[in-house]
Structure formats: C-alpha cells, structure tokens
Amino acid sequence: MNSANSAAVVVGVDGSERALRAVRLAAAEARRRHRPLRVVHAFIWPLLRVPVEPPEGAPPGGGLRHQAEQVVADAVAAAEAAAPGVPVTGEIIDGEAAAVLLGESPAAALIVLGDRGLGGFASLVVGSVAVQVTTYADCPVLVARGEEHAGGPVVVGVDGSPASRATVEFAAEQASLRGAALHALHAYRHPASSGPGDMQPLVYDESALRGEEDQVLTESLAGVADRYPDVPITHRAVRKRPAAALTEASRDALLVVVGGRGHGPLTGLLLGSVSHAVLHHSASPVAVVRAPE
Ligand SMILES: Nc1ncnc2c1ncn2[C@@H]1O[C@H](COP(=O)(O)OP(=O)(O)OP(=O)(O)O)[C@@H](O)[C@H]1O
Ligand SMILES: [Mg+2]
Missing domain, CATH: 3.40.50.620 (HUPs)
Known part of the structure; x- marks a missing residue:
C-alpha cells in the first residue's frame, strides 16, 4: 500500500x-x-x-x-x-x-x-x-500546470474541515522535501452558517470573526511546526473567495496544495468546487490530496 x-x-x-x-x-x-x-x-x-x-x-x-x-x-x-x-x-x-x-x-x-x-x-x-x-x-x-516559482512557498488552502489535516500534512512534507516555506491560506467570505436555512446576522463583529478564522488556521497547523522544524511556516486568513485567493497566491508559489473534497457529506464523492477552480486557474502545479476514508 x-x-x-x-x-x-x-x-x-x-x-x-x-x-x-x-x-x-x-x-x-x-x-x-x-x-x-x-x-x-x-x-x-x-x-x-x-x-x-x-x-x-x-x-x-x-x-x-x-x-x-x-x-x-x-x-x-x-x-x-x-x-x-x-x-x-x-x-x-x-x-x-x-x-x-x-x-x-x-x-x-x-x-x-x-x-x-x-x-x-x-x-x-x-x-x-x-x-x-x-x-x-x-x-x-x-x-x-503553470510554473514552479523558484524561491516561492508551498501554499496550502485550509478550510478547517477534518480533511484539511491530510492536506496540510502533505504540504508540509512537500515544503520540507523542497527546502521551501509553507504558507497556509484560509479564505472566508462571511461568518460560517451552522446549517441549511441558518440566518446570517446583518451586523457582526468583524474582529471577532477574524479571531475565529485565525483559530481555524491555528487548529489546522497544530503540531506541524513540531513535526517539520526545518520548515518556516506563515499563515493568513483573508476575506475573499477561496478559489480567487488561492489562484492569486499560486502566482508566486512553488506548488499549491488543496484538499479533494468540500465540507458537506453530499459532496463526498466530488472534487470540491474550490479545488476544481484552483486546478483550472492555478499559475503553479497543483496537488490534490483526498483525505483517507
Ligand atoms: N492514455 C493515457 N495514459 C496515461 N495517462 C494519460 C492518458 N491520457 C491522459 N493521460 C494523463 O492525463 C493528463 C491529462 O490528459 P487528459 O486526457 O485529461 O487531457 P486532454 O487529452 O486534453 O482532454 P480529453 O482527453 O478529456 O479530451 C495527460 O497529460 C497525462 O498525464
Ligand atoms: Mg486525453
């Protein structure tokens, strides 16, 4: 295996x-x-x-x-x-x-x-x-696809789903093997809804939201610095469409790493829409990492 x-x-x-x-x-x-x-x-x-x-x-x-x-x-x-x-x-x-x-x-x-x-x-x-x-x-x-931008980081898209862990692990290993930095990018659009039909608040606390999104990154990166002490790690939460943020980051990247599936169980068999879009628009090679079943 x-x-x-x-x-x-x-x-x-x-x-x-x-x-x-x-x-x-x-x-x-x-x-x-x-x-x-x-x-x-x-x-x-x-x-x-x-x-x-x-x-x-x-x-x-x-x-x-x-x-x-x-x-x-x-x-x-x-x-x-x-x-x-x-x-x-x-x-x-x-x-x-x-x-x-x-x-x-x-x-x-x-x-x-x-x-x-x-x-x-x-x-x-x-x-x-x-x-x-x-x-x-x-x-x-x-x-x-595109080019491996020499000197650039391995960029990994993080959405906070359990599947992100396998994606981040693969990206960190790639960064280590290539002597590159790891840049974890979490893009978000608005406060996460808790389910179908959930109402978004009309007014929300922007800084609290940013804190929550930073938390997603911190959790996804937990332990990575210990396992890959040689890899410089940076991370950023941006308020933007994930596919656009990752495509933009691909312009200086050695490689972009995304997960294979989206959040919901119904999308379990499909390539997530973000991964699909990144695959189509990336300016650097793209690795797609599906989490183990
Ligand atoms: N017959 C094949 N055997 C092995 N690998 C293949 C074969 N066909 C395609 N591939 C791999 O898949 C990559 C993408 O090719 P793909 O066939 O998806 O694109 P395409 O030929 O442009 O489109 P399509 O086949 O959908 O018309 C190829 O560069 C190659 O790595
Ligand atoms: Mg073909």
Whole structure:
C-alpha cells in the first residue's frame, strides 16, 4: 500500500508535450522521495477491438501497439534525463486512461499528470482524465500546470474541515522535501452558517470573526511546526473567495496544495468546487490530496 517505502511515483503519459512536463515533475519528485518512478500509458484500442499490430507485410515498426511502446520509451528517456539515478520503469496497460490510473492509485505514493493531453477540445482548461483522477484517486495527485516559482512557498488552502489535516500534512512534507516555506491560506467570505436555512446576522463583529478564522488556521497547523522544524511556516486568513485567493497566491508559489473534497457529506464523492477552480486557474502545479476514508 502507499505507506510502503517501495511505493512508486506514477506518471501517466499519452504522447503529449503536457504529459512530458508531468514526467519531468514526477522524476524530480521521485528523486526527492527516494522512490522509483513508474511511467504508465493506458492503451484503449484493444478494448475497442481496433487492430493494434501492423497489418501483414507492413513494416514491423507500424501499428498502434508500436506507437504506444514509443510513447512509453520517450517518457522513460525524458525521466532518466531529468533525474539520473532514479529507477524508472515503463508499462502499457490496456484500458481507459482514468480507469487505469485510478487502478494504480491504491499502491502509488503519488500520481502525476499533465493538465491537458492529446484531446482536441481547445476550450478545456484541464482534461477529463486529469479531472477524474484528481477526483477519485486513493493517493495524492500532482497536476503539472503553470510554473514552479523558484524561491516561492508551498501554499496550502485550509478550510478547517477534518480533511484539511491530510492536506496540510502533505504540504508540509512537500515544503520540507523542497527546502521551501509553507504558507497556509484560509479564505472566508462571511461568518460560517451552522446549517441549511441558518440566518446570517446583518451586523457582526468583524474582529471577532477574524479571531475565529485565525483559530481555524491555528487548529489546522497544530503540531506541524513540531513535526517539520526545518520548515518556516506563515499563515493568513483573508476575506475573499477561496478559489480567487488561492489562484492569486499560486502566482508566486512553488506548488499549491488543496484538499479533494468540500465540507458537506453530499459532496463526498466530488472534487470540491474550490479545488476544481484552483486546478483550472492555478499559475503553479497543483496537488490534490483526498483525505483517507
Ligand atoms: N492514455 C493515457 N495514459 C496515461 N495517462 C494519460 C492518458 N491520457 C491522459 N493521460 C494523463 O492525463 C493528463 C491529462 O490528459 P487528459 O486526457 O485529461 O487531457 P486532454 O487529452 O486534453 O482532454 P480529453 O482527453 O478529456 O479530451 C495527460 O497529460 C497525462 O498525464
Ligand atoms: Mg486525453
């Protein structure tokens, strides 16, 4: 399982340039964590009964299976160049991409993906495989987008939900591995309501509210400084839409870390709306960390 030291960093590749960016991030991550890197290409064609071998008499280098082998070989070579010394293996797995990658997730330390792939819908900001895998994976998922802003902090979005703990822990570990600072950001819009139909007071004490929101941060960060004494930690509560605050912070961040789900039990199976928005607008790579069930 993913606590084992041998659990690999897994990267999904589809032959696109964006996936190769993911390969480079994944290789660096495997090196930092002293983990092997596993390159996976999901190969849909056999399931669709499309012939994958070259037709009889055609050159042996033709055919879809050969193309898939080339995609994996290129990605393995890119990983080895990016992080010499990291053990890298490549595999073609027959199946639909999101299903194959989700199948990898219980045993993976981390899955790394590009934000887009070969898909042709120009208006998509983040591809469907990336969205499905970040939504349902059993391990953290890192999506390559924007830039790692060197010297910037690892920014973590904190909403005070129990799930925030796993998110903060992952972010602190990332900061420690990268020799970066950790910046915990809690954005709030108005006093928290206590349930459906709850009336918001028309007038409330702004400073008391700020105190409560600061409390959310303090609780979420409890123990982190002790566990990661090497990591400088800053935190801020801002009165702003969470997705906007995190997107803004991503402009100087090394990485933005968000949780996989929102507050309520009904949203339990879905990627929270804040995480979804950050995934679509971040100027730095985004890690989505779902809390364990
Ligand atoms: N067949 C695949 N095998 C392995 N990983 C894949 C595969 N397809 C996509 N991925 C991974 O997912 C990332 C995002 O690609 P995705 O398919 O979500 O975007 P897209 O192709 O632009 O959109 P869509 O497929 O929804 O039209 C890729 O960069 C790659 O890391
Ligand atoms: Mg695709």
